[in-house]
Amino acid sequence: MNPSANASQTAAAASEVRSDLDSLKRIWALAGPQRGKVLRGIAFRFAQSLSLGLAFGALIWVVTGLADGRPLSWVWIAQVTGIVALSLGGQILFGYLSVTHSWLSSYQLAGGLRLSILDRLQRLPMGFHLSRHKGDTVAVLTTDMEMLESFISDALPRIAQAFGLPVIVLGYLFWRDWTVALAALASIAVAAPVFLWSSRRLAKLGIRRQDMQAEAGARMIEYVQGMAVIRAFNRIAKGQESFLDALRDFRDISVRMTAQLSMPLVLFGALLMLGAPLVFVVASARYFAGDLDAGTLTAALVLVFSVYTPLLGLIAVMELTRMADASLTRIDRIMTAETLPEPAQPKAPQGFAVTFDDVSFSYTPGAPVLEKISFTVPERTMTAIVGPSGSGKSTILNLLPRFWDVSAGRITIGGGDIRQISEAQLNALITVVFQDVYLFAGTIFDNIAFGRAGASQDEVEAAARAARAHDFITAMPDGYHSRVGEGGTTLSGGERQRISIARAILKDAPIVLLDESTAAIDPTNERAIQEALARMVADKTLIVVAHKLSTIQSADQILVLDRGEIIERGDHESLLALNGRYNTLWSYRAQAARWRVGQS
Incomplete structure (x- = not known):
């Protein structure tokens, strides 16, 4: 990765870093109805740690008692045994309750969050x-959702557990001698800023690490999906190079994270554990000065490590905590991304005529794709759009169903601005038949029925017949229940196209947008597809992006685009008579029809 890219990623990561408190607030906001379970899981883990404190309490009772000269008795032994048993029972019970609530809440929260993201x-x-x-x-x-699950189910309860025993021990020390307790707290106060600084530094690296892991995943998907092309051109080494580069970047940031955090975390542990000798010195000095009894001295010396050892466990969960925070940041990029605005009071269109009124559009600022485009497609007519590659033909199709919003001007259906039509109603009005067909990994029936919720077998078959797809479907071993593979890989291009047309026929929307589907289809399939399209567009408002001019001679109007502007409009005959760009394109089409392999 080049230095400028590294710099921009570092700046982006820094701008997205949150404090630990902000991260916890964000998780709390996302928890929603699972908040109760999350809190109970944390509380039960804290109670589990407190139960462990009972065992330490029993130990101190025995040690201080013996130090004060108390004789052993069966009653005392039974009391201590009961406390230890109660401690063990509490740890088992509260541990079970914590795991149950934490894991269930994490899975349910993640499941709900996945649905929200989708x-x-x-x-x-x-x-x-x-x-x-x-x-x-x-x-x-x-990956990011799994990281968040792990944080809620494991790291968050472990953080609560790390504070349970130290709270009990420090409380006991304050009760016996506040000076010794303050000595125990001193190293915690000194080490805490180091821990917080390390955590914030890890947050910046964590976001970059998660981004690079996603980049490696993207390269892997690209490599696998492009395997046929890679092998056909004998470029396996070249195809692996991009994937390996992404893996190296991911490895490098992981190594750097470890290297940069090792010293701060070692320093945190060292400063924390310095509290032990400090407590030894302070407690011993007060004992020799006559301000501390032998039992309290013994208790302080025995318990001091039980204050620091659980807190050292925070180091083990720090990476998981910061990785979860990085995942939360990446999730927020989706959840806070700006959606297309929905109308507060949606209006229903009065008819199905389509109008582009002085429309301009840019994918990126300063690079206009369409410049003040205006045209009308009357209801139940066909308008074809032709022009060279990059002239803006497909962009027009993308703007009508609001895949993007116009930069200027407006688009209307039935006289109403499409921005004032609800998303659900706009989707119901328009069917798009793309040139590049995508079929979902499932059965043929599922892919056709995708066009209308709750479609019956008879309705699906009727749509397939209209799309000239029924015959090849029934010839397959499992008929309509044949699986098509991811993206429809088990079918030919013409078969995939006819299934997509069947899906569009089943939807039966009044407006059809067609990115001409026969440009790369063999003559046999082309004829079947043309017949299917003729059935589908009867009595529809139709806009076609044409790649074969022979298919649009009967269009009610033809728009000729060039560099984002309409330079000619009219029907086939009138445009030929203009002797302009359309006439030139038609001449090229005639020359191409006479071309033969081997022709010089």
Whole structure:
């Protein structure tokens, strides 16, 4: 990774770092209905630590009693045994209750949060998704959520447990001699700032580490998905290089994290444990001065390590805590990303005519893709859009269903601005048939039925017949229950396209956006798809991005785009008569039709 990238990542990580208290507040806000279980899990783990304190109390009772000359008796032994048994029983009971509540709450919280993230993802503009690696979003839903689960189920209760026994012991020492107790507290007060500083430093590195882990995951997905291309061009070594680079970056940041934190954490432990000799010196000095009895001296010497040893356990959970905080930061990037605004009072469109009114749009500031585009598609008519690559054809299709919002101007359906139509209603009005078809890993039936919730077998089959897909589906061993593989890899391009058209037919929306689906299809499939499309678009408001001009000769109007502007408009015959850009494109199409392999 280059230095400028490192600098920008460092700045980004620093701006996202939260204090431990802020992180706990954020987790508390996310916990929602699970807050009670989370609190009970922490309280039970604290009670488990207090139960351990009973055993230490029994030990001190015996030691101080013997130091004061108390003789052993069966009654005393029974009392001590009862306290130890009660301590053991409390540790088992409260440990079980803590695990039950903490683990259940962590799984339920993570499950609910995953659903919230998925809901948020579907409401975010396409620009958000296209600016991120697929692997980054996958990592949030898997690795980051697992890290958060581990923090709530394990680290958070362990933090509470680390303070239980020290609180009891320090309370006892304050009761017996406040000077000795203050000596025990002194090293904690000195070590605490080192711990907090180390934790904050780890937070910055933790965010970068999680980002690089997601980057490595994205590269792995890219490598696996592109395996066919990599092997076809004998570029296996080249394909591995990007993945290995991401893994090296992840390794380097992990090593750096360990190297940079080793000394501060060792210093924290050393400062903390210096309290032991300090307590020894203070307690001994007060004893020799006659201000401390032998029992209290003995108790202080025996208990001092029980104050510091549990606190040293915080080092073990610090990395998990900061990694969970880094994961929480990455989750917040999704949960706080700006969604497309929803109208406060949605308005229903009056009809299905589509109008682009002085529309401009840029994916990035200063790089306009569309410049003051205006046209109207009357209800139940067909408008075709043609032009060279990069002229803005697909952008027009993306703006109508609000994959992005316009930069200027407005788009209306039935006279109403699409920004004033609810998301659910807008989705119900529009069907999009993409050139690049995506099928979900499941059955053919599932993929077609995706077009309408609760569709019956008869409705799915009717849509498949209309899409000219029924015959090849029923010829498969499992018919409509045949599995298509991830992305539909078990089907040909033409078969995938016809299934996507069947899905669109089943939806039966009044407006159809078609990124022409026959550009890369063989003649046999092309004819079937054209027949299917003709059935689908009957009586629909249709906008087609055309790659084959032969398919749009009957369009009611044709728009010719160039560099984001409409330079010609009209039907096929009138545009040919203009002898302009459309006529030139038509001539190229005629020349291409006469081209043969081997022709010089």
